[in-house]
Amino acid sequence: MVKKPGDFMAVEVTEVLTQRTMQFFNNFPRNIYGNYYRAPSFPVLERSSPHFDRLFSRVEAQPFLALRKGQVVGRIAACVNHSVPDAGSGYFGYFETVNDTAVAGALIKAAARWLADRGRSRMTGPVDLTPHERLGLLASGFSGYHHPGMPYNPPYYSSLLARSGLETDVTLFGYHYDLRQPPPERLVRVAARAVRNGRLVLRPVNFNDPDGEGEIFSRIHNGSMHEIWGYAALSPEEGSAIWQKLRGHYDPSLILVAELDGMPAALCLVFCPVQQKFFSGPAGGLNARLAVLSVLPRYRLKGLEAALIIESARRARARGVATLELSLVAENNTMMNRIILSLPGVTRSRAYNVYKQAVDSV
Incomplete structure (x- = not known):
């Protein structure tokens, strides 16, 4: 059963600040997909780390976890990408959640607040820190093979975002071309x-x-x-x-x-x-x-x-x-x-x- 917006008090959203909570963040998608789909892990953003990826050199980001009764029920990341021309815009990405309007709404609100505190007036997503990575939410065409790096998610994500006050900014299409023709x-x-x-x-x-x-x-x-x-x-x-x-x-x-x-x-x-x-x-x-x-x-x-x-x-x-x-x-x-x-x-x-x-x- 999908929870109603009045259940926000039952959800706690916390910043991911330790290696242990980052493990929870990266492992949570298994609760949604099992072994069917591997959602991307959050990259290392610390420049001094040997695992730092230069693709994210102009990124500031903060991951969040949603908890209910001590159990992880969702995740999101808020991001400011300084390579984007629009200085008023920020991203949310790495969005995964159980089918619960209260959880989704709390995650969106936490990401929006983080961006507002950094002078952003608009939030778009899902974008995983940069448009050169995964972006968009799959809205139709769920069956068949999905390439690595392409968005995949349960169908209910779209309705959760709509109930959380978001509206569609743009629709992106995927085509299949039969090379036998x-x-x-x-x-x-x-x-x-x-x-x-x-x-x-x-x-x-x-x-x-x-x-x-x-x-x-x-x-x-x-x-x-x-x-x-x-x-x-x-x-x-x-x-x-x-x-x-x-x-x-x-x-x-x-x-x-x-x-x-x-x-x-x-x-x-x-x-x-x-x-x-x-x-x-x-x-x-x-x-x-x-x-x-x-x-x-x-x-x-x-x-x-x-x-x-x-x-x-x-x-x-x-x-x-x-x-x-x-x-x-x-x-x-x-x-x-x-x-x-x-x-x-x-x-x-x-x-x-x-x-x-x-x-x-x-």
């Missing part, structure tokens, strides 16, 4: 024209040079994604940290850098686990995820997007991939949604919501 002839022609004169080179990422590739990642991301919802600037050090996290886990031959006249111009990140076991997408067979397709503005309308899509699909087929997940695409990214829906064999299969709340009113 031939690509549109027009797309093939545009891609062929782009590579015909030899000025365009598509190469795999070099995981052995994370700093050099991190600088390229930073330059392309910051130059091409600043108008996209959820943009957060990426420093070269943060870009390098992302490559180091991916190294050894994902096939580098499917992560492509496009160079035009010897200059980095675009990125296409297809994530296919190196040790991938056989699992099925909607089309059957192996499933990979196209997570990023970004082209610097001065190189757009030159066929780079088409060339990257065609080459990524070709390499994925050669790897044995039958279904390519295209995610996350913001609902207001009209051009990208139109391009994706023009591909034969594409279905919009999942939706993820990001929520917002004014924190000066809580």
Whole structure:
């Protein structure tokens, strides 16, 4: 039975300040998912620690636990990310809870209060400290395989957030592309024209040079994604940290850098686990995820997007991939949604919501 908002007094929310309480924070998702899904652990934010991840170098955050009668019943983290252009906005993330409105409301209120104390007027989420990590709440498309790093949660989370006073800020879509379908002839022609004169080179990422590739990642991301919802600037050090996290886990031959006249111009990140076991997408067979397709503005309308899509699909087929997940695409990214829906064999299969709340009113 879902508890009513009047039960707030029965819930205690406490800051996570010790190693022991952090263990409770990281272990709590097992109460929700068992062994079915592994929710991400909270990263080490202490710079002096050997486990410090440079991806979070511009992050301030505070995890919280919700307790009822001494038992952990929920968790959340509040975050200020200084790479986000909007200085009035903060995040909540790592949200997990039992199906209880009082618990969810108490967690949201604690995160909002922490952000308000730091001069923030708006809270959005779920975002796990940075948009370069997990963001959004799964709202539809719960069945099937879910890629590592993609949001997954019980269906009741959406209603708990709504009852806690949050409203949807943006919806992000996930698509599935059946690679057994031939690509549109027009797309093939545009891609062929782009590579015909030899000025365009598509190469795999070099995981052995994370700093050099991190600088390229930073330059392309910051130059091409600043108008996209959820943009957060990426420093070269943060870009390098992302490559180091991916190294050894994902096939580098499917992560492509496009160079035009010897200059980095675009990125296409297809994530296919190196040790991938056989699992099925909607089309059957192996499933990979196209997570990023970004082209610097001065190189757009030159066929780079088409060339990257065609080459990524070709390499994925050669790897044995039958279904390519295209995610996350913001609902207001009209051009990208139109391009994706023009591909034969594409279905919009999942939706993820990001929520917002004014924190000066809580």
